[in-house]
Amino acid sequence: MQFCDDCGSMMKPGGDHMVCTGCGASSARDRDLEAEFVTTESQTDGDVIESSEEANFEGKPIASDVRCEGCGNEQAWYTLKQTASADEPPTRFFKCTECGHRWREYN
Numbered sequence: 001m002q003f004c005d006d007c008g009s010m011m012k013p014g015g016d017h018m019v020c021t022g023c024g025a026s027s028a029r030d031r032d033l034e035a036e037f038v039t040t041e042s043q044t045d046g047d048v049i050e051s052s053e054e055a056n057f058e059g060k061p062i063a064s065d066v067r068c069e070g071c072g073n074e075q076a077w078y079t080l081k082q083t084a085s086a087d088e089p090p091t092r093f094f095k096c097t098e099c100g101h102r103w104r105e106y107n
């Protein structure tokens, strides 16, 4: 919205100019106001990707053929991680469902 400098009436677009509805004066058209959404947020480095050993085990498959050294519980979450060469079986990382003790098993 633009108003006349002379009489304060509302200006209406008239060609390349704005024309006053009151006194008929014309003035340069206001530049269209562009909504400038300046992003001031800088990209954070993001979350550090957890290694397999520190990964969240909750929700992972549960192995029942194990025994926790910490509490004797025989169930533990586990994840598999291929190590060294592909010829060898993957290492299993366990986390006790009871006490949270973590260990790994080399097949």
Ligand SMILES: [Zn+2]
Pocket: 004, 005, 006, 007, 008, 009, 020, 021, 022, 023, 024, 025
């Ligand atoms: Zn005017």
Ligand SMILES: [Zn+2]
Pocket: 068, 069, 070, 071, 072, 073, 096, 097, 098, 099, 100, 101
């Ligand atoms: Zn345990």
